[in-house]
Amino acid sequence: MPHTPVNELERWTKRFLTYIEVEKNKSLLTRRNYEHYLSTFLTVTKLTAPGRITLDDVRDFRLWLNRQTNRRGQPLKKSTQNYYLIALRSFLKYLAKNDVRTLAAEKIELARTGERQVSFLEGDDLERFLGAPAAGGSSSIVSLRDRAILELLFSSGLRVSELVGLKRDQVNLKKDEFTVRGKGDKLRIVFLSPAAKQSLAAYVQRRRDMAPWLFVRHDRAGRRSADLRPLTARSVQRLVDHYAKAAGITKRVTPHTLRHSFATDLLMGGADIRSVQAMLGHASIQTTQIYTHITNPRLREIYQKHHGRNRHQKKNS
Numbered sequence: 001m002p003h004t005p006v007n008e009l010e011r012w013t014k015r016f017l018t019y020i021e022v023e024k025n026k027s028l029l030t031r032r033n034y035e036h037y038l039s040t041f042l043t044v045t046k047l048t049a050p051g052r053i054t055l056d057d058v059r060d061f062r063l064w065l066n067r068q069t070n071r072r073g074q075p076l077k078k079s080t081q082n083y084y085l086i087a088l089r090s091f092l093k094y095l096a097k098n099d100v101r102t103l104a105a106e107k108i109e110l111a112r113t114g115e116r117q118v119s120f121l122e123g124d125d126l127e128r129f130l131g132a133p134a135a136g137g138s139s140s141i142v143s144l145r146d147r148a149i150l151e152l153l154f155s156s157g158l159r160v161s162e163l164v165g166l167k168r169d170q171v172n173l174k175k176d177e178f179t180v181r182g183k184g185d186k187l188r189i190v191f192l193s194p195a196a197k198q199s200l201a202a203y204v205q206r207r208r209d210m211a212p213w214l215f216v217r218h219d220r221a222g223r224r225s226a227d228l229r230p231l232t233a234r235s236v237q238r239l240v241d242h243y244a245k246a247a248g249i250t251k252r253v254t255p256h257t258l259r260h261s262f263a264t265d266l267l268m269g270g271a272d273i274r275s276v277q278a279m280l281g282h283a284s285i286q287t288t289q290i291y292t293h294i295t296n297p298r299l300r301e302i303y304q305k306h307h308g309r310n311r312h313q314k315k316n317s
Contacts, residue, residue: 008049013038016094025185037087050095050102058088058108078111085110118290120261125249130154130195132243141206141218146239148199149215149231153240153255155196157262157280159183160233160255166214173201182281190279263291 017035020026026034044064045057065081085108092105121129133146153163162180171178177191192200209216213230236255244253259280266276277288 128247153258156190
């Protein structure tokens with residue numbers, strides 16, 4: 001039988017994916033994403049050996065990415081294109097670490113992206129939204145659960161994946177804080193507001209099951225504790241969207257909107273950026289800094305103190 005040549009790049013890619021899962025402790029989702037990004041690069045460039053990767057290959061791949069469209073027929077966002085390049089740079093660094101001759105990772109520059117627009121709720125919109133599950137005096141177990149979810153998201157800044165993974169024994173309602181395991185398997189402390197504690201207590205006290213999950217589905221299929229299943233991230237996204245519309249909020253609201261609202265509320269209240277970074281579980285301060293341009297009280301003070309003074313003086317003269 002004819003000998004099939006070994007694709008050296010594919011072999012190193014598999015090793016790299018195992019490395020980030022086992023040694024770097026990345027999630028299975030991250031591994032799948034990196035596998036997609038790197039396999040796309042290999043398919044488009046048709047490269048087979050690390051030593052053959054050149055800057056021209058990367059430029060051609062970037063041009064190919066720039067001409068791709070998403071499911072709605074729109075060009076890929078620069079931030080999306082950067083995901084492919086970030087994965088490729090990580091892979092090249094891994095090769096260099098293993099003394100494999102290839103293109104230097106630092107030669108690949110990411111595309112410039114516009115400032116990220118942060119969407120958040122405040123004031124009357126926030127109050128109507130948080131109170132939407134109890135509208136009309138509803139006190140069903142589902143409305144109690146949903147009120148607890150909304151209050152907890154705003155109180156703690158939890159990611160939706162962290163919220164749906166919570167167990168009942170993780171949250172001690174006699175305390176104002178508990179520990180959650182976030183991205184990168186890192187532990188952090190999150191805090192409960194009085195409103196969140198009260199809502200959680202009302203929901204937990206109504207429960208008659210022994211299911212371990214903090215938030216479960218309450219439908220006919222789950223009458224027994226053994227049949228109860230935790231809510232999924234998608235279920236929480238749907239209920240957040242439902243209550244936003246019920247509260248008359250026209251813009252799109254997601255669980256992450258509440259995380260943004262949590263961070264924005266802290267910064268507007270005078271919290272320092274490093275503390276907010278810790279409470280959000282951000283690995284880099286740069287990620288947290290997306291909020292600073294909308295929560296800078298010093299800029300507001302300067303504006304109110306100095307803007308329009310000359311106009312006012314002229315009117316009085």
